[in-house]
Amino acid sequence: DQQVKQNSPSLSVQEGRISILNCDYTNSMFDYFLWYKKYPAEGPTFLISISSIKDKNEDGRFTVFLNKSAKHLSLHIVPSQPGDSAVYFCAARRGGTSGSARQLTFGSGTQLTVLP
Amino acid sequence: ETGVTQSPTHLIKTRGQQVTLRCSSQSGHNTVSWYQQALGQGPQFIFQYYREEENGRGNFPPRFSGLQFPNYSSELNVNALELDDSALYLCASSLYAGIGEQFFGPGTRLTVL
Numbered sequence: 001d002q003q004v005k006q007n008s009p010s011l012s013v014q015e016g017r018i019s020i021l022n023c024d025y026t027n028s029m030f031d032y033f034l035w036y037k038k039y040p041a042e043g044p045t046f047l048i049s050i051s052s053i054k055d056k057n058e059d060g061r062f063t064v065f066l067n068k069s070a071k072h073l074s075l076h077i078v079p080s081q082p083g084d085s086a087v088y089f090c091a092a093r094r095g096g097t098s099g100s101a102r103q104l105t106f107g108s109g110t111q112l113t114v115l116p
Numbered sequence: 117e118t119g120v121t122q123s124p125t126h127l128i129k130t131r132g133q134q135v136t137l138r139c140s141s142q143s144g145h146n147t148v149s150w151y152q153q154a155l156g157q158g159p160q161f162i163f164q165y166y167r168e169e170e171n172g173r174g175n176f177p178p179r180f181s182g183l184q185f186p187n188y189s190s191e192l193n194v195n196a197l198e199l200d201d202s203a204l205y206l207c208a209s210s211l212y213a214g215i216g217e218q219f220f221g222p223g224t225r226l227t228v229l
Contacts, residue, residue, distance in 0.1 A: 004158070034217060043120070043206055043220030044159070089158050102210075103149065103172055104218060106158030 003027045004092050006107035014115050019077040021110050023090030026071065030092040034104065035064060035075050037086040044089055048075070080114045087111050118143045120209050120221035128227045129197050137192040137224045139207030146211065147171070148190040149218060150182060153204040165190055194226075202228045 005024045013019045021035075031052040036044035050057040050064045050073070057064050063076045077084055090107040121140045129135050141148050147166045151159035161174035165184035179195040188209070194201055204225050208218035 006158075036220075041222065043208075043222045046217040046219065049217060091158075102147075103161035103164065103174060104151075104159070104208075105161070106151075108156065108158045 002108075003030075004090055004105050004107040006088075006090055006110050008110050009108070010111040010113070012113045012115060013080050015082055016079045019075075019080045019084065019112055019114065021075040021077075021088050021090075021112065023073045023075075023107055024071060025073075025092050027092070027094070027105075028071070029094045030105075031095040032093045033064070033066060033073050034091045034093070035062075036089045036091060036106075037084075038089060038109070039086050047088075077112075080112075082114045082116050085112055085114050120207060120219055122205075122207050122221040122224050124224060125222070126225045126227075128229065130229050131197055131199060133197050133228075134193065134195045135197060135226060137194075137205050137207075137226070139190045139192070139209075139221060141188045141190070141207075141209030142219050144211070145209035145219070146188050147209065148184055148188065149208045149210070150190070150192045151206040151208065152176070153206055153223070154200075155203070159206055162192070197228045199228050202226060 034049040035047040038044045048062045066073045087109045089109045091104040123138045149164040150162040153159040162176050163173040164171045168184045181193045183191045204223040206223045208220045210218045
């Protein structure tokens, strides 16, 4: 049972345009969401996060939107740059303080390619 | 500030063998989590260690075990290796008390033949 889904395995956009990466989740107990990006031969790098009490969080070129009723979040990158080409993972965490609660549940990732 | 480091980088084992992977957490972090990432998949939670004790476990059999040491470094041990254990093993460190994000190491690529 995949609790976090990224239905697009890949996405290509032109440099300077907007990249929109999507993520859906099924577990209503998730209350914190994160995006990580991963380059080959490196571990995932934290990008941006959002708490379930918010619907938007912005950090420079990166904005994450959360629609709780639809159990959907998206990552917008504007403007996209060739260096943004990487695999992007959506992750979610339940509330609570136990280790099981604090585990991250990941989607399967979206390969973003930004074309110069 | 030192980031998360893992060793070895790559490892090749045969079915039935045992393997130990190592992780040094980021400076100041007291919690270590281990994840398995199969090809084409996202990372899957194996377990978490806090103050040298297991503090949560994912859906992995008991032949996956771990340790955390007083300096917060950690080991992942896998016994009776199976072909499906071939994956990238990621270690992530974090501050337990905070809602903070987990910081990942570069991973160990394990191949089981």
